[in-house]
Amino acid sequence: MRCDHCSHDVPDGAFCTRCGAHQGTTAESGNPKTREHRYAAHPGEHVAQPSVITTLFPHLGHHKVHEFRWAFIAGLAGVLILYLAGLIAAAILVSAFLVPVLYLIYLYEAQVYRDEPAMVLGFTIGGGIVVGIVFTVFERIVYNPFQYVANPLANASVNIGGLLILGLLFPVVQEVVKPLPAFFLPKRADFPETVDGLVFGIASGLGFSLAEALIGFSSVVTSLPAHVAPGNWIYDLTTLAVFQPLLQGSATGMIVATIWRYRRGRLGRREIGAVAMAILAHIAFSAGTEVLKETSVNALFILIWQAAIVGALLIYIRYLLHHALLDEAAHMGFAETVCPSCHMHIVASGFCPNCGMALTAAPNAVKRSRRPRVDSMAEAPAKKR
Amino acid sequence: MALTCARCGAQNPDGNQFCQACGTPLSAAAVGAPPPPPSGPPLAYASPPPLPVAYASPYYNPAGAGPQAAVHRTPWVLIISAIVVLILVMAGCGTAIALLGANAPGFGGSVAGLPSPTPGTSPSPIASPTSAPGATSASNTAATVPLPAGWTVSTQDAETLIVVNPNSTGSVSVASGPSNPRMTAQQNKDDVDKSLRGKYPDTAPCPGSKTTTGNINGAQGIFWNLCFTLTSSGRSSPAVASLFVGANSDGSVYYLVMLATTQSNLTSFTAESKPVVQGIQWKLK
Numbered sequence: 001m002r003c004d005h006c007s008h009d010v011p012d013g014a015f016c017t018r019c020g021a022h023q024g025t026t027a028e029s030g031n032p033k034t035r036e037h038r039y040a041a042h043p044g045e046h047v048a049q050p051s052v053i054t055t056l057f058p059h060l061g062h063h064k065v066h067e068f069r070w071a072f073i074a075g076l077a078g079v080l081i082l083y084l085a086g087l088i089a090a091a092i093l094v095s096a097f098l099v100p101v102l103y104l105i106y107l108y109e110a111q112v113y114r115d116e117p118a119m120v121l122g123f124t125i126g127g128g129i130v131v132g133i134v135f136t137v138f139e140r141i142v143y144n145p146f147q148y149v150a151n152p153l154a155n156a157s158v159n160i161g162g163l164l165i166l167g168l169l170f171p172v173v174q175e176v177v178k179p180l181p182a183f184f185l186p187k188r189a190d191f192p193e194t195v196d197g198l199v200f201g202i203a204s205g206l207g208f209s210l211a212e213a214l215i216g217f218s219s220v221v222t223s224l225p226a227h228v229a230p231g232n233w234i235y236d237l238t239t240l241a242v243f244q245p246l247l248q249g250s251a252t253g254m255i256v257a258t259i260w261r262y263r264r265g266r267l268g269r270r271e272i273g274a275v276a277m278a279i280l281a282h283i284a285f286s287a288g289t290e291v292l293k294e295t296s297v298n299a300l301f302i303l304i305w306q307a308a309i310v311g312a313l314l315i316y317i318r319y320l321l322h323h324a325l326l327d328e329a330a331h332m333g334f335a336e337t338v339c340p341s342c343h344m345h346i347v348a349s350g351f352c353p354n355c356g357m358a359l360t361a362a363p364n365a366v367k368r369s370r371r372p373r374v375d376s377m378a379e380a381p382a383k384k385r
Numbered sequence: 386m387a388l389t390c391a392r393c394g395a396q397n398p399d400g401n402q403f404c405q406a407c408g409t410p411l412s413a414a415a416v417g418a419p420p421p422p423p424s425g426p427p428l429a430y431a432s433p434p435p436l437p438v439a440y441a442s443p444y445y446n447p448a449g450a451g452p453q454a455a456v457h458r459t460p461w462v463l464i465i466s467a468i469v470v471l472i473l474v475m476a477g478c479g480t481a482i483a484l485l486g487a488n489a490p491g492f493g494g495s496v497a498g499l500p501s502p503t504p505g506t507s508p509s510p511i512a513s514p515t516s517a518p519g520a521t522s523a524s525n526t527a528a529t530v531p532l533p534a535g536w537t538v539s540t541q542d543a544e545t546l547i548v549v550n551p552n553s554t555g556s557v558s559v560a561s562g563p564s565n566p567r568m569t570a571q572q573n574k575d576d577v578d579k580s581l582r583g584k585y586p587d588t589a590p591c592p593g594s595k596t597t598t599g600n601i602n603g604a605q606g607i608f609w610n611l612c613f614t615l616t617s618s619g620r621s622s623p624a625v626a627s628l629f630v631g632a633n634s635d636g637s638v639y640y641l642v643m644l645a646t647t648q649s650n651l652t653s654f655t656a657e658s659k660p661v662v663q664g665i666q667w668k669l670k
Contacts, residue, residue, distance in 0.1 A: 063461075067461040067464050067465075068464065070461075070465065071464045071465050071467070071468045072468075074465055074468050074469065075468045075471070075472065078468070078469075078471075078472035078476075079472075082472075082476055082479075087476060087479060087480060087483075088587075089479035089480065089482060089483040090475055090476040090477075090478070090479030090480050090483075091479070092479065093475035093476075093478055093479045094471065094472050094475040094476065094479075097471055097475055098468070098471070101467065101468070101471050102468070105459065105464055105467055108459065109459045109464075136620070139620070140620070144549065144553040144556075145615050145617055145620075145622060145624075146549065146553070146554075146555050146556040146615075146624070146645045146646060147539035147540070147547065147549050147553065147556055148539070148540070148547075148617075149547070149556060149558065149615070149626075149643070149645045150545075151544065151545040151547075151558055151560040151641065151643075152576070152577045152580035152581055152641075152643075153560060153562075153573060153576060153577060153580070153630070153639055153641050159540055161539075161540065166617060212620075215620075216620030216621060217620070217621050219621070219622055219623055219647070220614050220621045220622070220623055221479060221482055221483070222482055222483075222485075223623040223648065223649070224483050224614075224623070225483060226480050226483035226484045228587060229587065229589070231586050231587040231588075231589075232582075232585075232586040232587070233586040233587060235586065236586050236614075236616050236621075290617065293584060293617070296580060296583050296584060299583075
């Protein structure tokens with residue numbers, strides 16, 4: 001068939017395997033060329049759907065998404081059980097480790113690091129942990145929380161000094177230092193795609209989040225009795241297990257993905273907006289949390305605020321990644337492979353002609369199982385001569 | 386020998402299994418077939434050529450019909466198991482650390498043995514702000530507070546003064562203002578309890594501490610200690626607030642003194658802040 005949009009002759013299918021455009025649709029179901037109703041990493045979802053797993057774990061196939069989602073839910077259930085049992089110190093530790101450990105399993109599953117697991121993990125999660133330790137120790141020196149304990153009998157008020165430090169200074173500095181490990185990753189040319197940069201950035205941010213949580217809560221873990229009344233700990237545990245790591249990972253992932261786009265010479269408004277979005281979202285998250293806490297708003301509203309910020313970040317990441325995948329997958333050659341999303345055996349270039357998944361976001365095992373590209377096969381005999 | 390695609394007629398290098406123009410498998414029937422003679426309108430406007438018998442759909446299935454299982458590296462049992470092991474290991478570690486921490490010397494004793502901040506039975510003389518070298522004072526519409534050498538004002542507004550010691554290991558909050566509606570000292574205490582419980586997850590009376598009555602420099606009120614975890618921006622400290630709240634005779638003015646520090650530092654910080662508390666001069670009567 002001939003693609004409605006790029007006019008290439010391509011195998012029959014609902015999607016053009018070269019440019020990913022949705023074939024035979026009208027503008028009523030969205031722009032078929034940008035096909036935002038079919039997220040390129042997981043075509044069953046809309047780009048604007050703030051799904052955690054399919055956004056931050058973009059290489060996972062259809063079944064694996066569900067497995068990781070259930071694993072995440074199992075971890076949260078574990079935190080809840082520990083909370084209800086009054087084992088708060090244990091719940092804090094599980095909360096701090098849950099998302100980073102899940103991401104480590106994902107990196108293994110997707111083999112994003114290809115043949116360099118030690119180097120990639122060291123410069124992403126490991127580097128994030130080191131940066132997190134250094135920054136959190138610095139944070140403790142700079143910020144004394146006892147200076148900003150508000151008068152409990154005064155009307156709700158916000159301490160401007162504390163707010164500027166926690167809500168502006170720290171988020172901006174964190175967003176500057178967190179991408180550094182991924183930025184200095186050696187052999188970057190081996191990982192040229194934006195989805196690689198996104199995953200490395202998320203891993204670095206999660207390493208930072210782990211170190212921040214462990215150091216930040218170290219004194220509480222070592223001083224709390226083994227069993228205490230659960231009290232209001234559920235709110236802090238929710239932030240620690242879900243929103244804090246998702247914020248740190250998402251924000252850093254967006255910034256590193258933008259750096260990757262810049263290195264490909266594709267820096268545009270969308271990418272610059274991603275950096276601005278990451279910093280502003282982090283500021284809004286931290287400052288909003290402090291303001292709501294100081295004004296004694298119900299802790300549930302603080303969680304709702306945090307969820308709204310993280311949700312907005314996730315949607316922007318999907319928006320950024322979707323267009324990067326449409327751009328980058330268009331240059332792949334034809335090969336025989338299995339689509340990780342719909343599991344069909346296909347002959348495809350950059351996109352599955354059946355479901356439209358961008359095959360650059362396939363797990364590395366799937367990429368390796370592709371037959372050699374046509375152009376490289378054609379070059380091989382020439383080199384022998 | 387060039388391979389000609391049976392579907393689109395494109396020439397492909399020898400060895401190709403798929404057409405590099407359209408991805409159609411290059412079947413045996415197509416190998417070596419001559420390219421179709423150019424005829425008719427230009428290619429860009431040509432209708433797609435009729436599909437030859439050798440044409441195969443891109444959704445082919447060499448092993449049989451139906452979708453195939455994707456490549457799975459990690460069985461789902463291992464993924465779930467990893468999370469369960471994480472929970473069990475961390476639960477064990479957390480419990481062990483908590484047990485060891487709870488048995489550490491000095492934690493319980495320092496809270497239990499805390500004296501209330503200068504609970505005198507009569508108004509105390511105001512300490513002279515110039516009694517120590519480098520000493521000064523801070524003042525607002527509610528109170529004047531002496532500042533020993535090295536102490537600094539952290540926050541100041543019309544009702545509240547917060548001062549910190551030279552090492553920044555704790556703070557003393559001194560506050561006073563009109564109560565509207567009028568409140569007794571006990572009602573003020575209830576408000577403080579409610580406020581701190583709302584902000585910090587585990588606010589509770591410190592183990593072994595007692596609630597007593599007394600006054601600070603003419604302000605009559607209640608002394609008690611609250612222990613809680615001070616959480617902010619992904620960090621936390623086990624904190625204690627040694628509190629005094631009072632009210633004037635008709636309940637129209639409140640008085641508050643709050644020593645906030647870490648639980649392990651309470652005894653030494655109370656001693657360090659004694660000159661500050663003893664020197665408070667209330668302006669609202």
